[in-house]
Amino acid sequence: MAGRKATITDIAARAGVSKATVSRVLTGNAVVAPDKRDAVLTAMAELSYRPNLMAKGLAWGRTFTVGVLTPDLASPLYGLIMAGVEAELHGLGYQALFASGAFHTETERRALEHLVQRQADALIVLGGRLPGADLLAVTGDLPLVTVLRAGPGKLAITLDxxxxxxxxxxxxxxxxxxxxxxxxxxxxxxxxxxxxxxxxxxxxxxxxxxxxxxxxxxxxxxxxxxxxxxxxxxxxxxxxxxxxxxxxxxxxxxxxxxxxxxxxxxxxxxxxxxxxxxxxxxxxxxxxPAREMGQAAARAVLGLLDGAEVQPPGFTAELVVRASTAPPGRDGY
Missing domain, CATH: 3.40.50.2300 (Response regulator)
Known part of the structure; x- marks a missing residue:
């Protein structure tokens, strides 16, 4: 094997299974007996095999990316949401593709169109100014989850x-x-x-x-x-x-x-x-709970991708009392 990358044929020979079985394990689109699946995974590890994501995407009809539109990449609040989205997607085999709308309607529209053109499998939109009808017009039939804004007819994760x-x-x-x-x-x-x-x-x-x-x-x-x-x-x-x-x-x-x-x-x-x-x-x-809302958005959009019935989780505002509040002292200002 020195000097070349392992192939599906190599994996099949090492695992003692057919190439079709290896393909089914890689794509996940058919049931494989547990012992054969374990043998294939072991062979992949031993041969340092890395699956071709483009080929996997073609097999599934997906790019395994989720577009995330935020009003501001530098925002502390939206940054926490994006971190939650990214962490959850990565753990489930997806990659987040971020774009900023810069708190400007037309910039948001162009950024969203760019994410669609990049063939993102689904979209998560954080806040923003783009009207709901325009948002739906750009996104079409793509699974869509909005965060911190009312959903234009699709799933929304909000706070009261x-x-x-x-x-x-x-x-x-x-x-x-x-x-x-x-x-x-x-x-x-x-x-x-x-x-x-x-x-x-x-x-x-x-x-x-x-x-x-x-x-x-x-x-x-x-x-x-x-x-x-x-x-x-x-x-x-x-x-x-x-x-x-x-x-x-x-x-x-x-x-x-x-x-x-x-x-x-x-x-x-x-x-x-x-x-x-x-x-x-x-x-x-x-x-x-910004990070948790991002994680929930990621889970929800992947659920939509899989055709599941997804209910938006509820999040409740909570008072956190620290030292900046006290009974009135003198007469204020």
């Missing part, structure tokens, strides 16, 4: 953002806060609207006045929004941020204005990114 924002606001109210402001996420995004409504509904139900200011999804958005709050004289003893990144920007702005967290202003984020437990002080936040 309204409930998460309610948990955050109720936590601050339970501590005795009455002047609670909310820095919103990016305008026009469903999760932004859901979190805003969760905050407003909770404040109104408690007989308190909502105080909101436009923000975004990134640290700079939180920093700028908090400075606008201060400059506009909007008083509060607590802040609910659109997400953890916004909360970190707000934390910096408060420090720049001589305000302490939580002694002067309590602060709550949303997402529970790994980094926020190391913030100063560690951030109270709403956890959404």
């Amino acid at each position: 953002n309204h409930y998460g924002a309610r948990l955050a606001t109720e936590h601050l109210i339970s501590l005795g806060h009455k002047e609670i402001a909310h820095i919103t996420g990016e305008s026009g995004q469903p999760d932004t609207e859901e979190r805003l409504h969760g905050y407003r509904d909770t404040m109104t139900a408690a007989g308190l006045t909502p105080r909101t200011i436009p923000g975004g999804y990134h640290e700079d958005d939180g920093r700028r929004a908090t400075h606008r709050l201060l400059d506009n004289g909007i008083r509060c003893t607590a802040l609910v941020a659109a997400n953890d990144q916004v909360a970190m920007g707000a934390r910096l702005a408060l420090s720049e204005r001589g305000l302490r967290v939580p002694e002067d202003v309590s602060l709550v984020g949303f997402d529970d990114l790994p980094s926020v437990r190391y913030a100063v002080p560690p951030l109270t936040t709403i956890r959404q």
